[in-house]
Amino acid sequence: MKKLATIFTAACVLTAGFSMTAAAADYPQRPVTVVVPWGAGGGSDIIARALAKPLEKELGKPVIITNKPGGSGTVGTSYVAHARPDGYTVGLINNTGLIHQIHYGGLDYTKADLDPLALFLRVPVxxxxxxxxxxxxxxxxxxxxxxxxxxxxxxxxxxxxxxxxxxxxxxxxxxxxxxxxxxxxxxxxxxxxxxxxxxxxxxxxxxxxxxxxxxxxxxxxxxLDEKRLETYPDVPTFKEQGFNVTGQVWRSFVVPKGTPKEVKDILVKALENATKDATYLETLAKLGDMPTWMGPTDFAKYLDEDDAKLLDIIKSLNLYNKNVK
Amino acid sequence: MESPDTFGYVLAVFRPECLWSIFVGVFGGTVIGALPGLTATMGVALLIPLTFGMDPILGLNMLIGIFIGGIYGGCISSILVKTPGTPASAATVLDGYPLAQKGQAMKALGMATLASGIGGLFSCVVLAFMAPMLASVALKFGPAEYFSLAAFGLAIIASLSSDILKGILVGCFGMLLSTIGSDPIGGVLRFTFGATGFADGVAFIPALIGLFAISEVMVQIERIFEKNEVAIKLSGSIPNLKEMASCWKTLLRGSIIGTFVGIVPGTGSGTASWISYSEAKRNSKHPERFGTGELEGVAATESANNAVCGGALVPLLALGIPGDSVTAVLVGGLMIQGLAPGPMLFAERPDVIIGIFTGSFVANIFMIIIGLAGVGMFAQVLKIPKRTLIMAIVMFCVLGSYAINMNVTDLYTMLVFGVVGYFLQKYNFSLAAVCIALILGPMAEENLRLAYIANRGDLTVFLTRPISALFVFLTVFSLCWPIYREWKTGKKIPQ
CATH class of the missing domain: 3.40.190.10 (Periplasmic binding protein-like II)
Structure with missing residues (x-):
């Protein structure tokens, strides 16, 4: 009996080992889950579902949208941060989950638990x-x-x-x-x-x-943008009115920390192509959201900059939680 | 609306493919509604991507069909197994379940179907003919009005409790529970004990499922062990004309309450059905029968919750403002079709507006047909042996509680509320009071504080704004009415 258990354990370990290498080599082997930390029918959800089709075409495997709403996007972000880093769990996270809420405290993840893939959308304010x-x-x-x-x-x-x-x-x-x-x-x-x-x-x-x-x-x-919006040409920017202030909600794709580089590369490539899909872009235009693209390196840099900028204002509003690890 | 094309727009809905999509919507909605945890909001949200490429009239009417079917479907599981399929039908449990236990499931389900249909059709008529006029009501509600409306709703607890003191106690308990989660003004987390899953507070639907369904399962298991099982003999049929006629006042009142509550943004079918129930009880000649299987109780809640559908579409279509959580999701559906809901939609796309008006009418008719055809079949559920049925109920409760947010914390919420509900029932505390406090507690807190901030601490605002003052008056009136009646008739009202 004991022997059987040993063999079984060995088999399990082996399989796990195989699936790790297999995951990096010919990813994806099974459906990819995109976690939306907001409710079904919301802004992020509509985007995710519009993007699912072109993304499926790129990856060659089904893309499943899972809503994990709650806590201003933190419940779902926490789920992604703790998911297995194999590329089968991707988070569609916006800046509230990656920056704001972390500084307010009470969470079980930090920015460092997630690897940035791409920033692909800006929602003007x-x-x-x-x-x-x-x-x-x-x-x-x-x-x-x-x-x-x-x-x-x-x-x-x-x-x-x-x-x-x-x-x-x-x-x-x-x-x-x-x-x-x-x-x-x-x-x-x-x-x-x-x-x-x-x-x-x-x-x-x-x-x-x-x-x-x-x-x-x-x-x-x-x-609050660099330039006037195409759909609202009559609306002036703050910059034109003498205040060089910009800011917006942005949406990005992230994966759990430790996801293999090859897998991330495949995902980034697929996302870049999928976000050029005509039907998807049409949906964006109807919602008034603006497509944009920042790959992993640019996005990581931007994330730090934005974080510093927002932390400043969070502190001055007395919203900063000193107990944040 | 006197455009010569109106007739053509109406006819456009009667194309076979359009009727079919409405039918599919209503049928699917009814199933979603009947399953605990799967709500009309979720059904609509998940089907929106399907409507991306559809003709707007077809797509939107299918979504509205799901909405109407989903709110109706909730009553089926409420009546048969005491599991509210949606928050809208939690109040239906009060009289629907006792009726089913007496073998009158067909009557209860029939009444629920017809009452839903009457409420739904009433609100559709209001929607079609008075939407632009009534929409302005939605804008009159500021923090003061919302607080007074919530206070009026909370006063219902008094009329539903057999023992006032116990009612107040358990109501306060519910309100305290509703303070868990992020603070509505500052966003600071309260009483979450570090659990990210509680950031949005106690999940309402799992709590509801625990409170009513899981606690009832425990009661049933107890009976099985005590060898005290009650076999249900199905008898009776759907209500006849005389029974319907005797409820006409309640049905009309429920329809009006539901439509009005629907128009006010941020409330919803849960609120409407409780207010309607309490009003029906207050105006009844025999309020003591409410809660023991009174057909009028079912008529009150179901006419009100389905009237909310039409009501909630009024501010959505006329102003672009959603009246409840389902219509909030529908905004997304409209935007995807390139239709920005708002005041201009009436002028720019009369075909869509009239299409939706007609579609909601047709959806309500389909709902009545599906409901009446299914009543006999649904009731067969009660023939399933209790032991098997209990297991199935628990399975659906667990699935439903998890499905709503995909959050494991919600399963613990369901279990804890099940145990709490069991003991509350055992010691004669009202479950309804907890439910009402959970719905209205957050609304009362948020708006009391917003009113306080906006008026720099001046609380006379609740009496100086007319709509708010009206609700304050109604609150006082509904609290004093039983005392007055007791004094006038010179006898104690058995509750």
Missing amino acids: FLVVNSESPIKNVDDYIKAAKEKNGSLTLGVAAVGGGTHLPIEMFFKAAGIKVQPMPSKSGGSGVITSLVGNHIDSAVLHPSEVYGQYKAGALRIIGV
Whole structure:
């Protein structure tokens, strides 16, 4: 009996060894799972599902989308960080899971537990007011904030979230204080409050404001981007209005730390080609998201830069958790 | 809507391929709804990629079919096995399950189907004829209004508890549980004890499944060991015209409550069915029968939760603002079709708007047909021997609780709530109170604090804003009404 157990164990070890080498050589052998740390039907999820088809074509194996929502993207990110590093678990993670939440503490992973593959998408951020508001541009906004002495309200999907931090960089630069008003229902809750005049201003993504903006219910004060957006040519950047502040939510692909280099190379190549798919790009355009591409090296560098930039603002907002390991 | 093309747009829905996709949607939705843990939200979200390449009328109507079927389907498992398939039908457990245990499953299921249909059709009529007018109501709700609405909902706990003190105690217990997870204002984690899985708080659906289904399984196992099994004899049929007619007030009230709650963003079918249930009980001539298998209780909850569907589509289509979690997902479905939901959609794409109005009508008719055809079949579940049935229920509960977020923490949540629910039942505490507190606790907390921040600590805002004041008045009224009635009739109301 004991002998049998030994043979069995040896067999298991051997198989495991084989599958390790096999994984690197002719990856992929079985379906690849893409973990989306947000609920089905959300922005990340729609992107993932639109990308699944072209990615399947590239990899030659089925791509399975798994939603692991919760904790502002941290539940799913933690899952990826602890998954087996064999290339069969890929995370579609945005900056809140890779940067923001880590500094707020209480998590069981850090940035170092994940290997960056590619940054492939940027979601611009707008500062928006109700069209009945007397605020017409950045200068008006600063004046109004100073007059109200900290009580000018700003709708945000979540305090310390992906839209909130970039705009706080502007507030810091302008030397103003604004009262954030979060909403449990995220962006859709914020826009309801803004159109209903329950808040003075809000930070929102293009897909969230599109319908109401077209109907003339909202005025966009500025976009936190380098250049004006193609779909919103009339909206000036903050830079044009005298404040060199940019920031956006970005989405990226990561794998667990320790994934073999050959596997990562195959994945990066497949992702690069898949993100050029015409149907996928059409979906992006409809959502108002902007395609972009940064490979592993550029992305790793950018991640550190963005982290430093955001950490600065997180500390000044007193959101930084000193107990972070 | 007087466009000469209106008729053509309506007819476009009656193409065979369109009717077929609505039928598939409703049927699939009903199955998804009946399985615990699989909700209408999930069904719609998972099928959105399928509609990428579809004609917008076909694709969107299929999604709306899933929505309507999903909310309805939840009542089937609520009535038969005390497992709410979706949060919308948790209140249906109260009277639906006792009815089924008395052998009246056909009657309960029939009433649930017809009430869902009536509520759904009522809200569709409102949607088609008054959407742009009513949509503005959605914008009137700020933090003050939401808090007062939540307070009104929480007051229901009093009317549902046989012992007021126990009701308040268990309600507070539920509210405390709802504070687990990230703080709604600052995002700081509270009471998670370092478990990432609790970052979003106690997962509501696994908690619900534990509270109702797992605790009931324990009760049944106890009976088996005590050799105290009760065999159910199926009798009766779907409700006749007279029985339906006797409930007309409740059905109408439920439909109105559901439509209204649906229009207010951020609430949902769970809230609507509890409010409707409590109103039906308060207005009933024999409130003591509620909770023991009163057909009117089923009529109240099911008419309300399906009326939410049409109601939630009002702000979605007219303003681009989702009324509940399902319509929030539907926004994605619309965007993918290149249709930005919002005020301009009515002017730019009347074909889509009218197509959706007509489609939701047709979906409700299909729901009634599928429901009535299936009633006899569904009821057969009760013929399965208890021991086998219990195992199947536990299996579905575990699968469903995991499927909702793919999070193992949720399974522990389900188990713990099962044990808690068992003891609460044993000592006569109301499970409904915990459920209501879990739904409305977070809404009350978030909005109380937001109102406080926005008004710099001035709390008179709850009385100076008219809609908020109305709900404050209704809250006080609903709390005082039983006392008044007791005093007037000179006798104690048996609860």
